[in-house]
Amino acid sequence: MKITLKKRKLASGKISLSIEYYKGSETTPEGKRRHIRENENLKLFLYGDPTNPGEKKKNKETLVLAKKILAIREAEFYQGRFNLKNTAKSKRRFLDFFIEKAEEKSDSQNNYGNWTATLVHLKRHIAPGTVFEEIDDAFVKRVRNYFDKEARTKSDLPLALNSKYSYFNKFKASLRLAFNEGYLSINYAAQAKSFEQAESQREYLTFKELQNLSNTPCKYEVLKRAFLFSCLTGLRWSDINAMIWSEVRDEDEDVIRINFRQQKTDGVEYLYISKQARDLLGERKEPQDRVFVGLKYSAVYNNEIVRWCNRAGISKHITFHSARHTNAVLLLENGADIYTVSKRLGHREIRTTAIYAKIVDKKMREASNLIPTLKF
Known part of the structure; x- marks a missing residue:
């Protein structure tokens, strides 16, 4: 034709x-x-x-x-x-395709985790033999309804709104990829309505809590240094874990920066850091050596963060990612403008950073005491 x-x-x-x-x-x-x-x-x-x-x-x-x-x-x-139509492609099983795409995300721990968690639910709802030629609008609506009404957590609770948002978006992403690669003749992802994303609570440490934590022993020295470094710089765990010495530029005593490529967004970043943050890196090694040798993502390290916080008298549920939240809040509380904070955190949209501004809204805090004290 x-x-x-x-x-x-x-x-x-x-x-x-x-x-x-x-x-x-x-x-x-x-x-x-x-x-x-x-x-x-x-x-x-x-x-x-x-x-x-x-x-x-x-x-x-x-x-x-x-x-x-x-x-x-x-x-x-x-x-x-x-x-x-490519009849061979239309006969391919959808779940096999989804597994293939999930494996392609294995370089990113967080993204891979979301894809594999979505796969667990899709296996519960979609028959193993379902092929692409069986996918239509009704099929997509049934999957959406499953996430909305039927899907349960390991604790047998309904999915939280953000989980519905994340899982269904991964399902939509797979449909979009299938359309681009010729498995589907219609882009059903463009027609499917996503769930609204709820604003999540961002746990962080106050400066006093951070000071207490820095004075408290941690079982794993590399974990303590990496966590405190994240608090002072805002770097993600994935970027800290992947950091090598060639990315650390000691231009002079007062100008120190990290030149790196973000693991999450693949964007190139140039991040200036303080001398105290540089001290946490330790003595310089060979250019291709990892800076935080021995750091790893595991339940053992995650649990140690909780125990370390408990020893410091901090009862909040703190994870490694909380260090990034801590950095954003401390910067805003100490006079940094929201645009600068957004650039330092590597956010693509300013609205992502604006969530932290709510936490440190001093005017709202002051307003809570404007009404005179009642005499009971």
């Missing part, structure tokens, strides 16, 4: 745009050759003889739009709209 953009001049002088689908030719009973064409009227028009800059600009914009529609129609053709 050949798909082309066609122009037809109208009696009014304007030019009508359409897309022609040429499907070849056939021989009629009379022995004549007949060409098979179908046309799609785009209801877009060009000025046949533009007389001013405005009309010329409109023609240019309309033609760009028509070419974009043409590109979409060509993509739909190759995705199987015109009965040219």
